[in-house]
Amino acid sequence: MKYLFIRERLAALTAQLTGLLRYQWPATLLWLTLAIMATPITHAADTPLIMGVFPRNKAVETTAMYTPLANYLSERLGRKVILATSRDFESFWKEVMERRYDIVHYNQYHYVNSAQAYKVVGYNQEFGKSAVAGAIYVRKDSGITSVSQLRGRTIVFGGGKDAMLSYIAPRFLLMQAGLREGEFSAKFAVSPPNALLALYHRQADAAGGGDILIDLPAVKNAINTQELTRLAATEPLLFLPWAVKRSMAPKLAESIQSILLELGDNETGKNVLKAAMTTGIGKASDKDYDPHRRMTTAVFGVQDTAK
Amino acid sequence: MLALDFLRLNDYTREVASQPDVVYGVIVNPAGMAISSYVDDTDALIKQLFRPAESKDIPKVLKTLENRDEVIHLQFPITHNTETLGRFLVGISRQSLQSEFYRQLIVQLAVLAAIVLFLSVAIHFVFRHNVLFPIRKLISAADDVGHGQFTRVETKSQDELGFLARAFNTMIEAIQRERAALHRQANFDALTSLPNRMMALDRIKLEISRAKRSSQRFAVFFIDLDNFKTVNDSLGHAVGDELLVAIGNRVQTVIRESDIVARLGGDEFVVLAPDIGNEIKAEELAERLIKAVSTPQELAGRKVVASGSVGIALYPDNGETVEDLMANADNAMYQAKSTRDGSAIFFTAEMNVRLRERMQMEQDLNLAAGLGQLTINFQPLFDTAGGRHHGAEVLLRWNHPEKGSISPATFIPLAEATGQIVAIGDWVLEQACRSWSAWHNAGIDPGFLAINVSRVQFRKRLSARIAELMSNYRIPSQALELEITESVLLDDHSQVAEELGSLRAAGLILSLDDFGTGYSSLSYLKRFRFDVLKIDRSFVNGLPDDRDDVLLVKAILAMAKGFDLKVVAEGVENQQQLSFLENQGCDRAQGFLLAKPMSEASYTDFLEERQIALIPPRLSAPLVQRTSSGSFT
Numbered sequence: 001m002k003y004l005f006i007r008e009r010l011a012a013l014t015a016q017l018t019g020l021l022r023y024q025w026p027a028t029l030l031w032l033t034l035a036i037m038a039t040p041i042t043h044a045a046d047t048p049l050i051m052g053v054f055p056r057n058k059a060v061e062t063t064a065m066y067t068p069l070a071n072y073l074s075e076r077l078g079r080k081v082i083l084a085t086s087r088d089f090e091s092f093w094k095e096v097m098e099r100r101y102d103i104v105h106y107n108q109y110h111y112v113n114s115a116q117a118y119k120v121v122g123y124n125q126e127f128g129k130s131a132v133a134g135a136i137y138v139r140k141d142s143g144i145t146s147v148s149q150l151r152g153r154t155i156v157f158g159g160g161k162d163a164m165l166s167y168i169a170p171r172f173l174l175m176q177a178g179l180r181e182g183e184f185s186a187k188f189a190v191s192p193p194n195a196l197l198a199l200y201h202r203q204a205d206a207a208g209g210g211d212i213l214i215d216l217p218a219v220k221n222a223i224n225t226q227e228l229t230r231l232a233a234t235e236p237l238l239f240l241p242w243a244v245k246r247s248m249a250p251k252l253a254e255s256i257q258s259i260l261l262e263l264g265d266n267e268t269g270k271n272v273l274k275a276a277m278t279t280g281i282g283k284a285s286d287k288d289y290d291p292h293r294r295m296t297t298a299v300f301g302v303q304d305t306a307k
Numbered sequence: 308m309l310a311l312d313f314l315r316l317n318d319y320t321r322e323v324a325s326q327p328d329v330v331y332g333v334i335v336n337p338a339g340m341a342i343s344s345y346v347d348d349t350d351a352l353i354k355q356l357f358r359p360a361e362s363k364d365i366p367k368v369l370k371t372l373e374n375r376d377e378v379i380h381l382q383f384p385i386t387h388n389t390e391t392l393g394r395f396l397v398g399i400s401r402q403s404l405q406s407e408f409y410r411q412l413i414v415q416l417a418v419l420a421a422i423v424l425f426l427s428v429a430i431h432f433v434f435r436h437n438v439l440f441p442i443r444k445l446i447s448a449a450d451d452v453g454h455g456q457f458t459r460v461e462t463k464s465q466d467e468l469g470f471l472a473r474a475f476n477t478m479i480e481a482i483q484r485e486r487a488a489l490h491r492q493a494n495f496d497a498l499t500s501l502p503n504r505m506m507a508l509d510r511i512k513l514e515i516s517r518a519k520r521s522s523q524r525f526a527v528f529f530i531d532l533d534n535f536k537t538v539n540d541s542l543g544h545a546v547g548d549e550l551l552v553a554i555g556n557r558v559q560t561v562i563r564e565s566d567i568v569a570r571l572g573g574d575e576f577v578v579l580a581p582d583i584g585n586e587i588k589a590e591e592l593a594e595r596l597i598k599a600v601s602t603p604q605e606l607a608g609r610k611v612v613a614s615g616s617v618g619i620a621l622y623p624d625n626g627e628t629v630e631d632l633m634a635n636a637d638n639a640m641y642q643a644k645s646t647r648d649g650s651a652i653f654f655t656a657e658m659n660v661r662l663r664e665r666m667q668m669e670q671d672l673n674l675a676a677g678l679g680q681l682t683i684n685f686q687p688l689f690d691t692a693g694g695r696h697h698g699a700e701v702l703l704r705w706n707h708p709e710k711g712s713i714s715p716a717t718f719i720p721l722a723e724a725t726g727q728i729v730a731i732g733d734w735v736l737e738q739a740c741r742s743w744s745a746w747h748n749a750g751i752d753p754g755f756l757a758i759n760v761s762r763v764q765f766r767k768r769l770s771a772r773i774a775e776l777m778s779n780y781r782i783p784s785q786a787l788e789l790e791i792t793e794s795v796l797l798d799d800h801s802q803v804a805e806e807l808g809s810l811r812a813a814g815l816i817l818s819l820d821d822f823g824t825g826y827s828s829l830s831y832l833k834r835f836r837f838d839v840l841k842i843d844r845s846f847v848n849g850l851p852d853d854r855d856d857v858l859l860v861k862a863i864l865a866m867a868k869g870f871d872l873k874v875v876a877e878g879v880e881n882q883q884q885l886s887f888l889e890n891q892g893c894d895r896a897q898g899f900l901l902a903k904p905m906s907e908a909s910y911t912d913f914l915e916e917r918q919i920a921l922i923p924p925r926l927s928a929p930l931v932q933r934t935s936s937g938s939f940t
Contacts, residue, residue: 156311189311197313201342222317224363 048080049073052101054092054110059085066105068275072268073103076259077252089162103256104243108164108292111241115286115293118243121257123288125280127212131236134169134295135211137199138231144205147177147232154185156204158192158213164292166192169234170208172295177232193219200228234295238288242281257283308334308342308385308392316343323395328403330378333365333396334385341365342393350400352377369396377401441468445475457483496570498548499555507569507577511629514581518622526583528596528651529618529636530558531644532574538611546607553604554613561595576615577636586621586653593617593651601649616644617651625654635659669725671707672718676734680706683738684904687913688757688875688897691889696917698754700790700897701739702904703731723763732764736776739787742907744780751914757788757818762795766802770809777813784814790841792820796831807835818875823863832870840867842893844878851887864891 051073053066062085073081084101086092095101096110099117104110111120123130136155138144144153155174158166174184189195192209193216199207200223211233214225242260244253260281263269273280308316316334324332324345330353333344346362347353353362356371372378383395444460451458457479462472494506502510511527518525532554539547551574558568558576567579578596583589600615618640626632638661639654646652675681685699705713722728739756746753760769777784789810796803810817818839819832823846832840842863849856860876867874876888879898888896905913 187311189313191312191314194311194313198311201313201336201340203311203342218314222313 048082049077049102050084050100051081051103052084052086052092052095052105054104054106055086055088056107059087065276068272072263072272073256073259077255089160099245099247102245102248104245105240106243107162107240108237108289109162109168109296111243111289112293112296114243115289117246119246119253120241120243120284120286120289121253122242122260122281123284124239124242124278125282126239126278128279129212129239130282131238132165133211133233133236134165134173135209135213135233136170136173136231137196137207137209137214137228138205139199139202140227140229142205144231147173148179150174150177150206151179151183152185153205154187154203155206155208156187156189156195156198157208158189158195160188163192164237164296165210166195166208166213168292168295168299169210169237171299172234173208173232175298193222196225196228197222200224206231235291237291237295238284241284241289308336309387313343317345319343320345320395323397328399328407330372330398330400331368331396332398333369334393335396336393337391350403352400372398379404437464438468441472445472448475448479452479452482499552499570501555501559501576502567502569504569504571507567507571507579508629508633510567510569510579511632514579515622515627515629515632518581519627523582524584524624525622526580526589526592527620527622527632527636528578528580528589528593529620529633529640530576530578530596530600530615531618531640532600533614533616533644533649535574535613538613542607542609542611546609546611549606550604550611550613553606554600554615557599557602558596561599562592566592577633583621589619589621589653590651593619597649597651614649616640616649618643618654619651620654665721668713668718668721669727672705672722672725672727672731675705675707676731680708681731681734682706682906683735683742684906685742685756685910686897686904687902687910688895689901691876691885691893691896694901696754697895698756698788699910700757701735701759703735703759704904719761723761726763728761728763729767732761733772736760736773740776740780740782743782743786746911746914747782751911753786753910753914755786755788755816757790759790759792759820760795762792765791765795765806768806770806770813773810773815774813785816788816788818788839790818790820793822793824793831796835804835811836823859829866832866832872837870837872839875840870840872841875841877844898847876847878847884847888847898848880850884857887860888860893861891864893868892 051066051070053062055062057065063083066083070081070083081103084095086095092106093110096104096106096114096117104114104118105124106114111118126132136147136150144150155170157163157170161167171181174180187198187204189198189207192213195204195207195209196213196219198204211230213219214228214230219225244256248256261283263273264280320332320334320343323329324347329347330350331344331346333341335341344365346365346368348359348362352372352375353368357368362368373380377400379399379401381397381399383397385392385395441460441464448458448460459476459479460472462469462476464472494503494509495501496503514525517523532550535547535550538550551570555568555570555576558578562568562578563580565581569577569579571577578592580589580592583592596617597615600613603610603612605611618636618638620626620632620636620639622632625635635654635658638658639652642658643650643652671680682704684702684704686702687696687699689696703715703719705715705718707713719728722731736758739758743753743756773787773789776782777787807817816838817836818841819837820841821843822840824843840863842860846856846859846863850860851857864874873894874892875895875897876884876893877897879885879888879896879900881900884898885896885900902913
């Protein structure tokens, strides 16, 4: 149908062009210029939106979790939304840097570093919470009662150095206690829960992670969390952000934000949230991520390398 | 462990420990501290030894289970390159292991049984396809052979069954060839290659069925060559055979395509002519047959002319069975032969009447001896000069209860034709011997007894039977004289010579009866030694007036003297005949002039009246006496 419509339109244009060229060529030239300028806009409106999700989970799991949301957005926007997964964090970040995604869901550190290119429109609400603090854990029997006692000790972090709650926030706490990089030995577990398990099994003297980590079922089922204690914690930090490309038409960006925020209002939206293993999406603005930006800057210095 | 991925270690431990027979799975670091563990709380032993909370205390669990026989403790080192990262401790329930062992054993046995079953089924089907099916085909083919159908068996395989099938096919081919040969042997005449009697009868039977359905007539022609025996005797059997072949071929050229000619045996042929239409057509065919038979043949460099008599029987007029048609055609042929050689005669109602009479007589004759209807009479023989009595010819009489006395000329040929003559002749011999013995025992010398014997009796070891009778009744050999007609001499010379030799060696007197009525071949007189020659009554009858008879009798007497034979004249009825014979030197005579045939009682009276004394044993001079040198005078 669309193709037929274009053909009819071209035929009409041809007829008009023929008439105009004969009598009013200056006006015709103007009209033609405007038509050509209008064509890309029409084309852009039909281009699918790319939704990128950071590889916190395996690609298969990511697809299962967020395809319902992509479909939901497609239906609501009347425009195709395609879910894009990444092989690893490096390739994901490369796509972010090159602004391949129209909509992106990543961690707070990613947003802080890409805020020039992307604008946050919402955040995940997990376990019924909107924010979580970064924390440092120790074994109760370790005798460690202050962060400064960790000097020269081994600290295990979950994930990598771009993990907001498992690395950047604990590092911020360590810095506040005067411990800079090199004044402690750092280990990295493959995931935040494993950092606590490593601590429990005495693989390190302390572990960094979100303050909700100790209450996670995966942790509580694996170890006796009563033997661990939280040594220090940061201020609450808003959860994982949802952002759109800053170059996106404002109306479209607003529509996306509106759809995300209203997910909890209907059954279909609730199922989408359930599939994404989140309890809701709250409204967020760039300012809400200033604490994250401050901690990141403290730990790594000024970054935001997105082009 | 290197990545501190304890969740994954837990998953691994849980996966291992969740196996049915695993009680616990624990990963310990080099210091022996458990860093990942899983204990099966559902295990019976764990339930028995620990409360739910205690099972989380891994060191205690390991310590407690350490010496328990119910658990088999295993440990596996965990290394990365050369670095030991820890150990994986696994406790396995012995009972579960045993249960698992038995379960596995049962499963494996079940699998093995299934495999065996599968293989058995597979072998069964392979065996069925490769062995049973071919064998069944062979059995079926063998059954077919049993039912006369020759079904070849496919021979694809190169194994023993293939060889068996090929051997079977070879056997079938051999049987077919043999069967064809047997069929030819059974249904075709070896000499002429014409259908034989069996096939002829079969074809006539088929033709009866066909003619009955289509209400048609057909004819059976019975052909018998006239005097074929003469051809054989004079030109030899090889020429006789050639003649039969030539006649068979010639007959085939004159019959229609639908007609069949068959050789019944000897010089007898039969022609079956289906759908003959009427008698005229049959007569035309009969004429062609006679002409074909009588066409001169060039055999062994000599021109041979044969003739044949043809008897014709029509279906359904002259019989509706094979037996009737053949018998009637045969009867008609005999009628033709008795009428004129080289003629053809249709079977008629009169023939049928005669045939029935003949058959009735045959049946009556069969019972005659047992019913006492047969008797023997005695006709004395005398010297022509002086009238001295020497003995008697034994004559057979048949007193039929309804038909009265039946002439031997009537029933003897019948008895010879049916073979009854053997029993009758034997009866006559025994009766004669018994009578002679009775007279002898009564002190009466009966002289000798001349007994007629048939050519048929000669074929049945006559000499042995006579020797037996002579022994049983203590009869001297000179007391018996055997009268033999020339027809005896027409049979197999070697057998006749052998029998005559045996009889002569036994001391019996041999007489050639009815001389002059048959072939009267002088060669017989030369070849076979006889003692007596009897002139037939037909020659005596015209004496002394009939010139031909006179010349003939004189010639016979002259010839007999030349061969040193005694001569007896039969049928002497008047004195002139007797005087003539006496004057011509005939030794003895018999006839109504001298004495009529008489019963045993009358002959006894005759003998007593003659007062012939018993001592010496042979008071009356025998016609032929044995000399000390063994020859007869």
